[in-house]
Amino acid sequence: MKDPKDHLAQTLKQVRKDKKLSLDRAADLTGVSKAMLGQIERGESSPTVSTLWKIATGFEVSLSSFIEPTTSQNLKKTVVRTADEIRQHPAEGGLMIAPLFPYESQLGFEYLELVFQAGYDRESAAHAPGVIEIVTVLSGVLEICCEGVWHKLEEGQSLRFAGDKPHAYRNATGEDAKVITVIHYPNGR
Numbered sequence: 001m002k003d004p005k006d007h008l009a010q011t012l013k014q015v016r017k018d019k020k021l022s023l024d025r026a027a028d029l030t031g032v033s034k035a036m037l038g039q040i041e042r043g044e045s046s047p048t049v050s051t052l053w054k055i056a057t058g059f060e061v062s063l064s065s066f067i068e069p070t071t072s073q074n075l076k077k078t079v080v081r082t083a084d085e086i087r088q089h090p091a092e093g094g095l096m097i098a099p100l101f102p103y104e105s106q107l108g109f110e111y112l113e114l115v116f117q118a119g120y121d122r123e124s125a126a127h128a129p130g131v132i133e134i135v136t137v138l139s140g141v142l143e144i145c146c147e148g149v150w151h152k153l154e155e156g157q158s159l160r161f162a163g164d165k166p167h168a169y170r171n172a173t174g175e176d177a178k179v180i181t182v183i184h185y186p187n188g189r
Helices: 004-018 023-030 034-041 049-059
Strands: 095-104 109-116 121-124 132-139 141-146 149-154 158-162 167-170 177-184
Touching: 004 034, 004 049, 023 034, 023 049, 034 049, 049 121, 132 141, 132 149, 141 158, 141 177, 149 158
Parallel strands: none
Antiparallel strands: 095 109, 109 177, 121 167, 132 158, 132 177, 141 149, 141 167
């Protein structure tokens, strides 16, 4: 498997090039400093998931595009993927991500397994307009704040919320919380 930092660096550089953006303009669009963007492109820095989201939102691409190469798959073909084989720390912090089914433009969503490690706590800025997140807890306990209300989710519980508004995640327990999330992008990212 390719080093996640290398994939991130190459993808960020390619997306910026494809969009014909200078580092200055990219910084304006994403809210991430020019220096940080340059460090990520050179593979010198592992950004937080929050920073990855800012970049994805500013560039109008999916989060999973920075984690794993997008493949154009025949959607009628049966595909089996195992989270244990693809789970990784794509960024700094206590979150592991397994892009079970990365973003597919024909479907408009990505399907991820996330593991929020014990003590994880993160505020998330609003994503692009119309983004919807659906989270189902497989094991552990995860709290999600949306519209100013904290929702405590236990095994088997699900929550759907507007990802285009500020929200937050926390795992205040001593055990990891494993979830499946669907992130829907309405405008074909």
